[in-house]
Amino acid sequence: MIDAVGNPQSVLVLGGTSEIGLAIVRRFAKGGRPLRVVLAARPSPRLTEAVASLEQSGCAVETHAFSATDTGSHAEVIGKAFAGGDIDIAVVAFGLLGDAEQAWQSVDIAVELATVNYTAAVSCGVALAARFREQGHGSIVALSSVAGEQVRRSNFVYGSTKAGMDGFYLGLGEALRPSGVQVTVVRPGFVKTKMTEGMSPAPLAVTAPQVADVVADAVRNRRDLVWAPAPFRLVMMVLRHIPRAILRRLPI
Numbered sequence: 001m002i003d004a005v006g007n008p009q010s011v012l013v014l015g016g017t018s019e020i021g022l023a024i025v026r027r028f029a030k031g032g033r034p035l036r037v038v039l040a041a042r043p044s045p046r047l048t049e050a051v052a053s054l055e056q057s058g059c060a061v062e063t064h065a066f067s068a069t070d071t072g073s074h075a076e077v078i079g080k081a082f083a084g085g086d087i088d089i090a091v092v093a094f095g096l097l098g099d100a101e102q103a104w105q106s107v108d109i110a111v112e113l114a115t116v117n118y119t120a121a122v123s124c125g126v127a128l129a130a131r132f133r134e135q136g137h138g139s140i141v142a143l144s145s146v147a148g149e150q151v152r153r154s155n156f157v158y159g160s161t162k163a164g165m166d167g168f169y170l171g172l173g174e175a176l177r178p179s180g181v182q183v184t185v186v187r188p189g190f191v192k193t194k195m196t197e198g199m200s201p202a203p204l205a206v207t208a209p210q211v212a213d214v215v216a217d218a219v220r221n222r223r224d225l226v227w228a229p230a231p232f233r234l235v236m237m238v239l240r241h242i243p244r245a246i247l248r249r250l251p252i
């Protein structure tokens with residue numbers, strides 16, 4: 001169970017090598033309670049490294065093979081995570097950015113982005129919802145993006161997938177409210193991780209540990225929707241009201 005100050009005893013990360021996902025785990029591991037960590041991820045050296053580093057910090061780690069595109073396997077993978085005991089927090093962390101210009105001109109790339117970022121996120125959300133309802137408590141953290149709040153020309157395939165997943169998890173939060181299960185949608189801006197390697201940081205760029213602090217605070221306060229960093233909320237509010245004819249002239 002998540003204690004009164006927001007510290008969980010167990011965390012499941014779908015996309016268990018995600019830098020933001022792992023930063024969230026590390027943030028909760030600092031809470032002082034022994035943490036059971038379940039990483040659902042594609043086997044890779046990155047995963048082996050993540051397991052070793054979390055074990056060194058005192059976490060009990062288990063892994064389950066997870067492929068976002070294999071939606072038929074999601075319920076089983078999530079079932080395995082819950083079979084080992086209660087899951088207090090599940091982080092939906094997998095995602096693909098891809099090359100924005102290739103994405104809208106290649107059917108294969110566009111479909112892969114849509115499958116991983118939207119279809120798989122929905123599939124996992126449905127499977128998580130069933131398990132959390134049975135359990136009767138817990139929290140789902142969905143890593144969305146400001147790119148989904150205002151879909152821009154510069155990366156509209158990615159943005160449109162995040163808009164879809166964002167809407168799904170906001171709705172899931174409403175559907176799960178009566179069962180006491182919390183859903184938090186997190187909209188980060190630019191985060192310096194493997195996903196954005198080689199890109200110039202956008203204004204208000206943050207690090208994965210900074211996103212993790214926002215998530216920890218949101219879980220503790222049972223928030224439905226947060227931005228990382230928090231001022232992005234105001235920036236997006238303004239951007240939403242700018243006419244498209246002006247928006248397309250802005251360098252964003």
Ligand SMILES: NC(=O)c1ccc[n+]([C@@H]2O[C@H](COP(=O)([O-])OP(=O)(O)OC[C@H]3O[C@@H](n4cnc5c(N)ncnc54)[C@H](OP(=O)(O)O)[C@@H]3O)[C@@H](O)[C@H]2O)c1
Nearest residue numbers: 015017018019020042067068094095143145190191193195
């Ligand atoms: N970084 C940013 O600026 C930023 C901003 C806003 C939102 N976000 C969102 O935050 C989430 C985490 O991103 P991050 O920055 O932590 O990036 P990251 O370190 O690159 O993590 C992405 C994760 O997605 C997994 N993944 C991708 N395709 C997969 C597939 N087909 N099957 C299984 N796993 C797959 C990767 O697994 P492998 O290791 O196996 O590739 C990795 O675990 C993503 O949803 C991203 O869209 C990121």
